[in-house]
Amino acid sequence: MTGSPVSGLGSARLGPAERAAALERMASGEEFDVVVVGAGIVGAGAALDAATRGLSVAVVEARDFASGTSSRSSKLIHGGLRYLEQFNFDLVREALTERGLLLQRIAPHLVRPVPFLLPTTHRVWERGYFGAGVALYDALAFQMGSTRGVPHHRHLTRRGALRLAPSLRKDAFTGAIQLWDAQVDDARFVMTALRTAAQFGARIASRTQCVGFLREGERVTGLRIRDLESDAVSEVRAKQVVNATGVWTDEIQQLVGGRGRIHVKASKGIHLVVPKDRIHSATGILLRTEKSVLFVIPWGRHWIIGTTDTAWDLDLAHPAASRADIDYVLEHVNTVLNTPLTHDDVEGVYAGLRPLLRGEREETSQLSREHVVAHPVPGLVLVAGGKYTTYRVMAKDAIDAVAHGLDGKVAESCTDRVALVGGEGFPAMWNSRHRLAARSGLHVARIEHLLRRYGTLVDDLLAMVAERPDLGRPLTGADDYLRAEIVYAASHEGARHLNDVLARRTRISIETWDRGVGVAEEAADLVAPVLGWSAAQRDREIEYYRKRIEAERASQSQDGDHEASASRRGAPDIVPTL
Incomplete structure (x- = not known):
């Protein structure tokens, strides 16, 4: 293979x-x-x-x-609707062109359309203002020939919006605009x-x-x-x-x-991951804050909610989300939800840094x-x-x-x-997913999951399962993923350590309540033969992963950036850089 x-x-x-x-x-x-x-x-x-x-x-x-x-973004491929307010049409036009190329040609297996509701709170001026911006957004995309696969925006009454997103508070908005962008697993x-x-x-x-x-x-x-x-x-x-x-x-x-x-100046953005059943909606939600935009993004059986935009001058390798960051996101998303989210609803948290070009202004949201x-x-x-x-x-x-x-x-x-590997011929293979399921013995839902992650390279995974049927079983405690995917991460995708597998080749570290600790041993046993680990190295990988999760959880209970960063640094890297 x-x-x-x-x-x-x-x-x-x-x-x-x-x-x-x-x-x-x-x-x-x-x-x-x-x-x-x-x-x-x-x-x-x-x-x-x-x-x-x-x-x-x-x-x-x-x-x-x-x-x-590049593994800690909002996982969106988008034109940057808010840059229209800054009259940065060239940047929006360029991004929309790239969005179209990624959806249609370069990575149809990895990039897919995603809908968003933009609630409005004033019946006339705001709907007209936002509607004009979204119409221009669509017009720029159409001008660049990049609309195929992304529907045109539409205006909705409050009743129409509530049909799509019953979790929205009726008194929080008067109507909404539905628009489309795209999303990707960034790592x-x-x-x-x-x-x-x-x-x-x-x-x-x-x-x-x-x-x-x-x-x-x-x-x-x-x-x-x-x-x-x-x-x-x-x-x-x-x-x-x-x-x-x-x-x-x-x-x-x-x-x-x-x-x-x-x-370059680093700007920190944090995201929360919550279970899908905490927000009843068939669409993502886009909210304006005093500084930026807050997204509620569909993510499999979860929602990703973010982001913040604050200056960061501490550890670049391990930006930390503080309790204040988490409170900020929860406070803003709860302004529109009829059942507020609490800290107990948060499955996962991740923080990333944007590399912004340093300008005259110190506010990172303006760089x-x-x-x-x-x-x-x-x-x-x-x-x-x-x-x-x-x-x-x-x-x-x-x-x-x-x-x-x-x-x-x-x-x-x-x-x-040039299509990325797995992208060439993807639509035809997607149309053959039922036949692939029958041939492999896997449920069609499993085949769809594999196709969205590997595209036409799914044959690699299916060949592994045919050779070793045990690899066709779900990972215990993270059953969205097959055991074959863990092996493949090490054999084909460059994963060198357990954290690489659980945090980036899969998203188990933010998609499970225990953040992957419960699957660490099984995953380590699967990759150990591929990477030539000794028993001692296997145990070391598991222990490091557990300490990383402990340090991240500790950092997220701290009030400020300095305290959160100090807690996060409590877990050393398994392979320290110089």
Whole structure:
């Protein structure tokens, strides 16, 4: 099972053997056309853009793929409706174009439409004001040819809105507008983009930290890297290096020598996860707050509610949600619910950091969501800012800058026409889901779940189940997931540790009341043979995971950021960065 459906290309598998081969190739003395530092969404996008232009590519990531901002977003692919109020039409138009490409061509298996209700509280002016904004939103999408699969907005009376969302308080609104955007499992999308880059020849290694730059005079000629799993240090030669490290941008610039021209400020956003039965609604809900927008987002058997927008200058690797953050979200969502949510309703909590370009204003909600690409020194390209939805544009701009620094002609970007692995042929396979269910012996609901996560790569999972029928059973205590998915996370998707599996390859850590502690032993037993763990390492992985959950729970009972951050730091990383 290679995971590569395209004849003549490399494997899209990111397992232990592929990581070892990538590190060996990086240390071989070969000069890569481009080395990307950072494997969040922008780094993954840059690697894919470069690889599909025919360039030789290496990617290093100090932690797990998408372990920072790119696994802790609102999980929405959207145009940014609120940016219309700022008259930033170009940003909205660009994002809506990307939304259409992702839905229709690039990742139809991972990105899907999602409806939202926008309640209004004034019968005339507010409905007219918001209605005009939403109409412009749809018009911009139509103008870019990106509306297929996303219905047009519609106005609803209060009675019509309550039919869709009975949990809304009747006295909290006078009517509503229903609009559509799209959603994605953000961490899963990043990993799939990296697998696609690997299919086109990129060499990729997680848990590999950039600890310095190679220089020839003023020019950057590569990286000094440390494999954090083995502690081995090596040098990677490169014609161009791309710094795509998000909130760590300033730290990487310091390795080059001093602060660069681009400065990033971290903004913390937290999200709550609650069971689906706590809010009776057939649609998501969109609420305006005094600072931003609060989303109630459908998420399988759950709702995701968020987000906040506050400055954060503490631990970048482990942003912590405080009790005050949780209270803020609950207070605002409860203004429209007839049965208020309490802390007891919260299954999961996660906090992430947005990498905002530092501007003249100190309020993070006012800082730019646009991106910038710069050549701070010869041989180094830096890309920062932006938003998840426009990652492909950011990546294209970064590799355009790389191409400018390379001798010889480099092909134009083609990622607007390249489906991620699992996406090509997805509609036809989705239409065959009942036949797949009959052939595999799995319920059609299980097949639908697998198709939405793996697309046409579902055959990999079904082959594993055919070979080992026990892998077709649900994971005990997290029965949305099959045991095969846990094994596959380690064998094909680059998971190196138990936390990678439970927090990012699956979302068990935020979707279960015990946050995955109850499934830790079973999951560890499944991945241990794939990753070559000893009994001691298996026990260490379980103990680390339990301590992480304890530290997160403790942080969420603290009143402020400093106390919450101190509590969260009480659980050390299983593979500490330098």
